[in-house]
Amino acid sequence: MKAEILKLLKATPDFVSGQQLCEGLGVSRTAVWKAIRQLEEEGYVIEAVRNKGYRLTSSPDVLTAPELKSVLTSRWLGGELTCLYETDSTNNQARRLAEEGAPEGTMVVADCQTAGKGRRGRNWASPHGAGIWMSFVLRPALAPVQASMLTLVAGMAVVSGIRQAVGLESMIKWPNDAVVRGKKICGILTEMSTEEDSIRHVVVGIGINVNTKDFPEELAPTATSLSLELGRPLKRAPVIAAVAEQFETYYGRFLEKGDMTEFMEEYNRMLANRDREVCVLDPAGTYRGTALGIDREGSLLVKKEDGSLASVISGEVSVRGIYGYV
Amino acid sequence: MKAEILKLLKATPDFVSGQQLCEGLGVSRTAVWKAIRQLEEEGYVIEAVRNKGYRLTSSPDVLTAPELKSVLTSRWLGGELTCLYETDSTNNQARRLAEEGAPEGTMVVADCQTAGKGRRGRNWASPHGAGIWMSFVLRPALAPVQASMLTLVAGMAVVSGIRQAVGLESMIKWPNDAVVRGKKICGILTEMSTEEDSIRHVVVGIGINVNTKDFPEELAPTATSLSLELGRPLKRAPVIAAVAEQFETYYGRFLEKGDMTEFMEEYNRMLANRDREVCVLDPAGTYRGTALGIDREGSLLVKKEDGSLASVISGEVSVRGIYGYV
Structure with a gap:
C-alpha cells in the first residue's frame, strides 16, 4: 500500500486529500495515516494540512520496494521485485531466486554489495547509497550462444536510460561497460544457466556509479559517477526505472530476431x-x-x-x- | 574406515586377519569389529573365523559411500562423493553443490530420483535399485560453446565403461543416448552455468538402466537394461567405477584440444x-x-x-x- 500512496503523491504536485487516498486504495483513514507515518520514518517529507490532505515535498534516496514500485514504468520487468539493504552480489541473489523458479522479469536491487562482481572475477566496489546494483532474471527462448548479446542489449538500455533519467550522454565501451568522457560509469555482467542446448535462465547484472564521490587511487583516472559528471547528487530510483523501461523495450525487440541486425546502426552510434x-x-x-x-x-x-x-x-x-x- | 575395510576385504579372496586390518588402518580391534558389524547390517556377508580373520563372501547392490569408495579407481573423479538414498535429481543436487563451491570431480549418486530429468524437460524414470543415476561437477577451462561436446565425451565413457565392467557392447545414439540393439540403455544430460564467456561449472548427468525388469508399456519397445540384455542381475557399483574411470581418461584427453579432433574415429565407430x-x-x-x-x-x-x-x-x-x- 505504501507504494500506491507514494505513486499517488508523486503524481500530484498539489495536495491529495485523505479521502482520495482512502477511496483510491480502498482502505481506512487510519490505514492511510499509518502508512504516511511509516513513510515519514523512512525519510519522506510529507506535508499534512487539515482539510487539504497530504503533499509529498521531498523523497529520500532509498531503494525500498515501495519507492521503486512507485516509479517503475516497465510492464513486466520488476514485476517480482527484491530490494535488499545489503547482499553479497545481486547477480548471486538473482541466480539463487532463478534456481528456485523466479519468473522472467524478477529484479533484485541492493543498496550495497559486499562481494560485488566485475568481469573476469574482478571485484566491483558497491558501497551503500553510492550506486545502482541490480540484476534481472530472464528466461529467453534463445540458444545459449545468443545470450552473450544480452550484455550488448543491456548496454544500450543503460545509455538510453541514463540519458532519459538525467540527460547525461554516455557511450558503450564494447562489450561490458558504459563510459562518460572515457571513464567507466557502468559495468554489466551476464550469467547463464543452460540444460543441453536450451537456456534455463540468464541473469543480467548492471552496476552504475551514481553518487560515488571518491574512487580509490588506482580507479580514479578511469572511473566516474553520474553525480561527479553532473555536479549534483542524484536519486537512484528514477535512473533504475528509466534503465528498466529501456531494457524492456530493447529486449523485446532483440527477441524478435535473436541477433543484433536491427540494432547495428543504433549500437554503433553509442559505441565509444x-x-x-x-x-x-x-x-x-x-x-x-x-x-x-x-x-x-x-x-x-x-x-x-x-x-x-x-x-x-x-x-x-x-x-x-x-x-x-x- | 568402512570403505578401507571393504577395499582390503575385496582385494583379498582369502581371509584377512583382524591384526592386518588394525595395522593397515591404524585403528583398534574393537573399531574394526564395530565396522564389520555395521557392514553386515548393510547387507555384506562377512565370514569371521577365529585365528583366520575375516572374509567377504558377498556384497549387496548398495550405492553407499563406503561401497563406492571401495571400488572407484578414478584419480580425482568422485574425490568428493555424495551418495543419497533418494533425491529429486542428481543433476539438481550436483548443481546445488557446485553453486556452493564444490570442486571439479564432485560426484553425486542416488539410489532413486523422484524427479529424474531427461532431455527437453522429459521425465526419466529412476526407481530404487534399478539403475545408475549419477552426476559429475566439472570446472573445465573451456569456452561455453565447447561444453556441449562434454555430452559426447560422456557417451564414449559410458560405452567403454559398460564394456569394461560387464562386457556388453553398446553404441551411441547421437548426441545424448547409449543404445543396445537400438534400445535405449543410457541417457546423458549436460547442464552449465556461465559468467560472461567463461564456465562457472558444468554438470554431466548419466542415467543407466541396470536392473530394470519392466518398462512402462510406452517405453518397452525402445528401452532396455543391462540385466535384460545379459539375462542376470548386476551390481551397479562396478559399472559406476568403470564409467568414472573411462570418463576421467576421455575428459583429460578432450581438454588438451577442446574439440573432438582426437576422437572422431573412435566416436564414429561407437556411433549407432x-x-x-x-x-x-x-x-x-x-x-x-x-x-x-x-x-x-x-x-x-x-x-x-x-x-x-x-x-x-x-x-x-x-x-x-x-x-x-x-
Missing part, C-alpha cells in the same frame, strides 16, 4: 570504441587496428593495420584504446 | 547412427539423409538425398532413424 584505434589482446597475439563497429552477432569488427578484418568475440580478448581511456 | 538413414527434424524443415559421423565440433554430418552435406548441431534438431529404433 568506434573508429578508434584499439589494441586487441588476443591470446594468440596482440595486434592493433581500428574498431569499425559490431556485426549482427555482436562481435567487434576490427580493421587491422594490414587492412584485413578481424571479428573479435567477447571474452576471447580485451580491447584497449590507445588514445585516452577508451 | 553411422551410415544409417536418418530423418532430421529441423525446425526449418524436416529432411532425410545418411548420417556420416561427427565432425571436430561434435556436429553430426548428414548427407542429404540431393547429395549436399548438412551439419546438424545438437539441440537444433532431433535425429530419428528410419529403420528400427536408431
Whole structure:
C-alpha cells in the first residue's frame, strides 16, 4: 500500500486529500495515516494540512520496494521485485531466486554489495547509497550462444536510460561497460544457466556509479559517477526505472530476431570504441587496428593495420584504446 | 574406515586377519569389529573365523559411500562423493553443490530420483535399485560453446565403461543416448552455468538402466537394461567405477584440444547412427539423409538425398532413424 500512496503523491504536485487516498486504495483513514507515518520514518517529507490532505515535498534516496514500485514504468520487468539493504552480489541473489523458479522479469536491487562482481572475477566496489546494483532474471527462448548479446542489449538500455533519467550522454565501451568522457560509469555482467542446448535462465547484472564521490587511487583516472559528471547528487530510483523501461523495450525487440541486425546502426552510434584505434589482446597475439563497429552477432569488427578484418568475440580478448581511456 | 575395510576385504579372496586390518588402518580391534558389524547390517556377508580373520563372501547392490569408495579407481573423479538414498535429481543436487563451491570431480549418486530429468524437460524414470543415476561437477577451462561436446565425451565413457565392467557392447545414439540393439540403455544430460564467456561449472548427468525388469508399456519397445540384455542381475557399483574411470581418461584427453579432433574415429565407430538413414527434424524443415559421423565440433554430418552435406548441431534438431529404433 505504501507504494500506491507514494505513486499517488508523486503524481500530484498539489495536495491529495485523505479521502482520495482512502477511496483510491480502498482502505481506512487510519490505514492511510499509518502508512504516511511509516513513510515519514523512512525519510519522506510529507506535508499534512487539515482539510487539504497530504503533499509529498521531498523523497529520500532509498531503494525500498515501495519507492521503486512507485516509479517503475516497465510492464513486466520488476514485476517480482527484491530490494535488499545489503547482499553479497545481486547477480548471486538473482541466480539463487532463478534456481528456485523466479519468473522472467524478477529484479533484485541492493543498496550495497559486499562481494560485488566485475568481469573476469574482478571485484566491483558497491558501497551503500553510492550506486545502482541490480540484476534481472530472464528466461529467453534463445540458444545459449545468443545470450552473450544480452550484455550488448543491456548496454544500450543503460545509455538510453541514463540519458532519459538525467540527460547525461554516455557511450558503450564494447562489450561490458558504459563510459562518460572515457571513464567507466557502468559495468554489466551476464550469467547463464543452460540444460543441453536450451537456456534455463540468464541473469543480467548492471552496476552504475551514481553518487560515488571518491574512487580509490588506482580507479580514479578511469572511473566516474553520474553525480561527479553532473555536479549534483542524484536519486537512484528514477535512473533504475528509466534503465528498466529501456531494457524492456530493447529486449523485446532483440527477441524478435535473436541477433543484433536491427540494432547495428543504433549500437554503433553509442559505441565509444568506434573508429578508434584499439589494441586487441588476443591470446594468440596482440595486434592493433581500428574498431569499425559490431556485426549482427555482436562481435567487434576490427580493421587491422594490414587492412584485413578481424571479428573479435567477447571474452576471447580485451580491447584497449590507445588514445585516452577508451 | 568402512570403505578401507571393504577395499582390503575385496582385494583379498582369502581371509584377512583382524591384526592386518588394525595395522593397515591404524585403528583398534574393537573399531574394526564395530565396522564389520555395521557392514553386515548393510547387507555384506562377512565370514569371521577365529585365528583366520575375516572374509567377504558377498556384497549387496548398495550405492553407499563406503561401497563406492571401495571400488572407484578414478584419480580425482568422485574425490568428493555424495551418495543419497533418494533425491529429486542428481543433476539438481550436483548443481546445488557446485553453486556452493564444490570442486571439479564432485560426484553425486542416488539410489532413486523422484524427479529424474531427461532431455527437453522429459521425465526419466529412476526407481530404487534399478539403475545408475549419477552426476559429475566439472570446472573445465573451456569456452561455453565447447561444453556441449562434454555430452559426447560422456557417451564414449559410458560405452567403454559398460564394456569394461560387464562386457556388453553398446553404441551411441547421437548426441545424448547409449543404445543396445537400438534400445535405449543410457541417457546423458549436460547442464552449465556461465559468467560472461567463461564456465562457472558444468554438470554431466548419466542415467543407466541396470536392473530394470519392466518398462512402462510406452517405453518397452525402445528401452532396455543391462540385466535384460545379459539375462542376470548386476551390481551397479562396478559399472559406476568403470564409467568414472573411462570418463576421467576421455575428459583429460578432450581438454588438451577442446574439440573432438582426437576422437572422431573412435566416436564414429561407437556411433549407432553411422551410415544409417536418418530423418532430421529441423525446425526449418524436416529432411532425410545418411548420417556420416561427427565432425571436430561434435556436429553430426548428414548427407542429404540431393547429395549436399548438412551439419546438424545438437539441440537444433532431433535425429530419428528410419529403420528400427536408431
